[in-house]
Amino acid sequence: MRNIWTIVKKELARVFTDKTMIFSLFILPPLTMYLIYGLMGMSAKNEAKKINAYTPIVYVVNAPDTFTNNGKQVKSFSGVVEDYKNLMKLNETESLVANAGIHYINESEFESAKTKLQTQEIDLIIYFPADFIQVVKNDDATNKPQVEILYNIDKSYSESTYYGFVGVMSQYENSIAATKIELEKLNIFNEKVTDLGDTEKAQGRFLGMFIPMILIIYLFTGAMSVGMESVAGEKERGTIATLLVTPIKRSELAVGKIISISVIAVLSSIASFIGLVAVMPQFNEISGDENLFGGLKYQISDYLMLFGIMFVSVLLFVGLVVVVSTFSKTTKQAGALVTPLMLIVMGISFFNMFNMEVSQNPIEYLLPVYNIVLVLKAIFQFNITFVNWLLAVFSTCIYIGLLVLIIQRMFKSEKIMFSR
Amino acid sequence: MLIVENITKTYRLSKKQMWIENSNNPLKVAANNVSFTVKPGEIFGLLGPNGAGKTTTLRCISTLIKPDKGDAFIELNNERISVVNEDDKARGKLSFLTSELKLEDHFTPNYLFNFFGQLYGLDEDTIAKNKKKLFDTFGINDFAEVKVSQMSTGMKQKTSIAISLVHDPDIIIFDEPTNGLDVLTARTVTDYLQELRNEGKTIVISTHIMSLAAKLCDRIGIIIDGKIRMVGTTEEILEETNTRDLDDAFFEIFKRSKEEDGGIVA
Ligand SMILES: Nc1ncnc2c1ncn2[C@@H]1O[C@H](COP(=O)(O)OP(=O)(O)O)[C@@H](O)[C@H]1O
Numbered sequence: 088m089r090n091i092w093t094i095v096k097k098e099l100a101r102v103f104t105d106k107t108m109i110f111s112l113f114i115l116p117p118l119t120m121y122l123i124y125g126l127m128g129m130s131a132k133n134e135a136k137k138i139n140a141y142t143p144i145v146y147v148v149n150a151p152d153t154f155t156n157n158g159k160q161v162k163s164f165s166g167v168v169e170d171y172k173n174l175m176k177l178n179e180t181e182s183l184v185a186n187a188g189i190h191y192i193n194e195s196e197f198e199s200a201k202t203k204l205q206t207q208e209i210d211l212i213i214y215f216p217a218d219f220i221q222v223v224k225n226d227d228a229t230n231k232p233q234v235e236i237l238y239n240i241d242k243s244y245s246e247s248t249y250y251g252f253v254g255v256m257s258q259y260e261n262s263i264a265a266t267k268i269e270l271e272k273l274n275i276f277n278e279k280v281t282d283l284g285d286t287e288k289a290q291g292r293f294l295g296m297f298i299p300m301i302l303i304i305y306l307f308t309g310a311m312s313v314g315m316e317s318v319a320g321e322k323e324r325g326t327i328a329t330l331l332v333t334p335i336k337r338s339e340l341a342v343g344k345i346i347s348i349s350v351i352a353v354l355s356s357i358a359s360f361i362g363l364v365a366v367m368p369q370f371n372e373i374s375g376d377e378n379l380f381g382g383l384k385y386q387i388s389d390y391l392m393l394f395g396i397m398f399v400s401v402l403l404f405v406g407l408v409v410v411v412s413t414f415s416k417t418t419k420q421a422g423a424l425v426t427p428l429m430l431i432v433m434g435i436s437f438f439n440m441f442n443m444e445v446s447q448n449p450i451e452y453l454l455p456v457y458n459i460v461l462v463l464k465a466i467f468q469f470n471i472t473f474v475n476w477l478l479a480v481f482s483t484c485i486y487i488g489l490l491v492l493i494i495q496r497m498f499k500s501e502k503i504m505f506s507r
Numbered sequence: 508m509l510i511v512e513n514i515t516k517t518y519r520l521s522k523k524q525m526w527i528e529n530s531n532n533p534l535k536v537a538a539n540n541v542s543f544t545v546k547p548g549e550i551f552g553l554l555g556p557n558g559a560g561k562t563t564t565l566r567c568i569s570t571l572i573k574p575d576k577g578d579a580f581i582e583l584n585n586e587r588i589s590v591v592n593e594d595d596k597a598r599g600k601l602s603f604l605t606s607e608l609k610l611e612d613h614f615t616p617n618y619l620f621n622f623f624g625q626l627y628g629l630d631e632d633t634i635a636k637n638k639k640k641l642f643d644t645f646g647i648n649d650f651a652e653v654k655v656s657q658m659s660t661g662m663k664q665k666t667s668i669a670i671s672l673v674h675d676p677d678i679i680i681f682d683e684p685t686n687g688l689d690v691l692t693a694r695t696v697t698d699y700l701q702e703l704r705n706e707g708k709t710i711v712i713s714t715h716i717m718s719l720a721a722k723l724c725d726r727i728g729i730i731i732d733g734k735i736r737m738v739g740t741t742e743e744i745l746e747e748t749n750t751r752d753l754d755d756a757f758f759e760i761f762k763r764s765k766e767e768d769g770g771i772v773a
């Protein structure tokens with residue numbers, strides 16, 4: 088025990104008295120994390136400005152006129168739109184709705200409007216069924232009028248125009264609801280949203296999907312730089328052999344190395360974690376959807392689970408890196424062997440990056456590395472269950488234990504530790 | 508007392524090594540049935556040319572590698588420790604110095620001495636006491652706070668020697684201890700080895716320098732091609748080979764060994 092502690096102290100002294108190492112392990116990672124996401128946030132802000140300055144063309148089919156319901160007057164749709172625009176101007180809120188050129192057309196022009204949307208001449212179609220007013224008046228919960236909204240993802244700002252008009256639509260819906268007898272029936276009509284474009288664009292709000300992958304890369308590179316230096320580096324420079332002639336047990340040396348590398352890698356990832364938390368508010372700018380990645384919406388339990396999985400991931404990566412670098416004779420060789428390992432780990436984290444669905448299958452939460460990706464994803468999407476988290480953490484601990492046993496065996500091998 | 512019995516070590520050569528050794532046999536017997544005994548208060552010298560198997564033999568004795576066959580025993584206070592079976596224990600009793608064991612660049616002699624002292628299980632007072640003695644002897648105090656990376660070869664070697672003796676061991680195994688040192692530093696080292704002998708330590712050194720062996724060692728084992736060819740004091744070896752100095756004696760033994768092994772004398 089005492090020997091392990093002596094080794095750990097020496098390894099920590101090695102890092103914490105070296106300015107270059109402190110910089111590359113504890114300052115650079117959170118800084119780059121902050122800068123990358125900060126820049127993304129900034130460009131998202133610029134993009135938002137451009138969107139708000141844009142003048143979209145919107146066609147409204149069969150816009151309902153003024154009508155009375157239960158003796159109360161409902162404003163015409165065009166009236167609601169004008170009110171909305173005026174409110175925006177009054178509040179000096181930048182919005183593309185305020186600039187929108189709105190054309191009111193009738194049923195017969197619907198098809199040609201669709202063609203225009205497809206050929207990207209216009210940005211949005213709002214289609215009211217011809218019998219909209221009648222169906223609203225019938226007030227039948229099983230037969231609500233269906234309002235169709237069409238946009239084209241291929242045309243820049245078409246989707247943003249749709250998001251802009253979501254506010255107008257709910258304003259209109261509220262104005263009808265106010266004429267109802269039972270006030271709680273707020274849902275007056277259903278909306279059917281259609282995208283006439285055919286490419287699936289990676290939208291800004293999906294950027295959150297990068298987080299698990301970026302985290303894994305940060306954790307892995309942290310473990311990699313310390314692990315390679317501390318084992319393969321010492322082998323290469325012949326300094327580990329000096330330790331091998333002292334009476335400490337090889338297993339103590341192995342455990343001391345693993346602990347110290349882990350401590351440093353964990354500290355390095357805490358630094359990255361701080362960088363990530365600091366930049367969390369930027370995700371709102373990037374995502375444009377506060378429900379998805381608004382930092383404040385995460386609960387303490389989410390943060391704890393995030394920290395827990397990051398912790399065991401670092402240890403797993405340390406184990407993997409130490410196995411490889413114990414096997415190597417030089418840091419160069421270790422680098423050459425670690426690179427494919429890192430690519431595999433990255434590949435796994437890339438694997439279902441664009442897959443919005445997170446699997447809930449418990450078996451998948453037992454697969455090494457893959458379970459870490461799943462848990463990270465699930466946490467960021469509010470989809471994590473405690474049982475799945477526990478499965479992932481527990482199985483990862485078992486993998487770590489196996490790696491420690493392998494490393495101890497390797498440290499006892501003369502061929503591996505002392506050959507030329 | 509150190510008793511070396513029939514140590515045999517065979518290396519498996521890689522293709523590159525086979526090419527360097529100019530051999531098409533992938534097996535290289537680096538130490539072949541090496542046996543000798545060193546008593547307390549004695550310096551034993553393994554004398555042989557480069558590649559004779561000196562380092563290999565010393566590595567086996569100091570537990571860094573395991574011999575394929577044979578063993579070495581450390582006898583102290585009626586206790587007999589096998590370096591093969593009780594390697595952790597044996598390491599606590601011996602000191603091994605060889606050029607392949609390096610000190611970490613980032614640290615100072617002061618830090619490293621304390622660090623290794625702790626690994627040998629010493630308490631602070633003992634470490635301080637041993638440090639004073641060794642640092643004074645080798646003049647390390649002047650550069651005790653200089654990082655290894657900024658030291659000269661001589662300073663490094665002195666520091667290595669001091670650190671290898673941190674635990675005041677009974678068995679001292681030094682592989683080519685004066686290699687690469689200037690005359691003055693080399694002299695400090697050999698003087699200190701004699702001092703240690705006078706204290707009753709059991710000392711083994713290896714060297715390829717005849718004059719060093721003749722001057723420093725009480726007994727010499729001549730090793731050629733992995734085999735010990737002759738053991739004795741300088742006088743005994745001169746008498747046995749009927750020569751007047753160790754240089755001539757060595758060449759005589761070299762000739763005989765080639766005849767024995769069926770080789771041709773170069
Ligand atoms: N790790 C090794 N692998 C393969 N061959 C080795 C290894 N170490 C030493 N040898 C070979 O064994 C022989 C003896 O080497 P060594 O013990 O270093 O000799 P010396 O110290 O007397 O110069 C040499 O031929 C050397 O090339």
Ligand SMILES: [Mg+2]
Pocket residue numbers: 561562563682
């Ligand atoms: Mg040698």
